[in-house]
Amino acid sequence: MIFFQVLISLLIIIFVVPFILLLIAAAFFAKEIKAVFERDPAAANYFEVLLTYSGLHAIILHRVAHKLHKSKVPFLPRFISQFSRFITHVEIHPGAQIGREFFIDHGTGVVIGETTIIGDKVTVFQGTTLGGTGKEKGKRHPTIGSNVVVGAGAKVLGNVKIGDNVNIGANAVVIRDVPSDSTVVGIPGRIAKKQGKRVMGINIDYSNLPDPLTERLENLQHEIDVIEKEIQIHKEEKNK
Secondary structure (H helix, E strand, C coil), X not given: CHHHHHHHHHXXXXXXXXXXXXXXXXXXXXXXXXXXXXXXXXXXXXXXXXXXXXXXXXXXXXXXXXXXXHCCCCCHHHHHHHHHHHHHCEEECCCCEECCCCEEECCCCEEECCCCEECCCCEEECCCEEECCCCCCCCCCCEECCCCEECCCCEEECCCEECCCCEECCCCEECCCECCCEEEECXXXXXXXXXXXXXXXXXCCHHHCCCHHHHHHHHHHHHHHHHHHHHHHHHHHHHC
């Protein structure tokens, strides 16, 4: 009899309690869940997203830790942050201010520093760092606008300001302010594309990102072709 009571209790702990917690998460974090379905075509259903998306777990735990941090609760916010890092491989300091519909795709290796401020509808990919340079005190992390995409492996460092509707290419290193409606690529990051009108949507097409190195090589090849053609013409005229 005792065995069956223990077994039932374990089943409740294993299955019922997590299900209740998932329902609570679905109710309180509907905007974060909505962001997943809007920006990840692989998202199949609510149950899968709630159970398996580490980026969603990281932002949910951060919301809790940030609330406690603002209330000046000692120790617990950092403990939740480190627990989140352990289970999601995403490290977000409890002090970071993150807007609505924030989406972390894949998540592994994402680091967001204490004084980071992030606007609404921002997407970051794996390996992203929104960090400091190790030199400043006070506000030492980036301020990110709304509708921004930060590509895989990109680094935005220091107290820089990134405008709205900005695309930061994969592995770019951004250490200066970036105006709105821009595309940034390279190391160090430079503005490779800027549009006068608002960039629609939040998706980034990596295959069409400008590549400064490729552009320079193509220009160089064009110059070589012109010179070779002139040399050929000169030889032909000389042989006449």
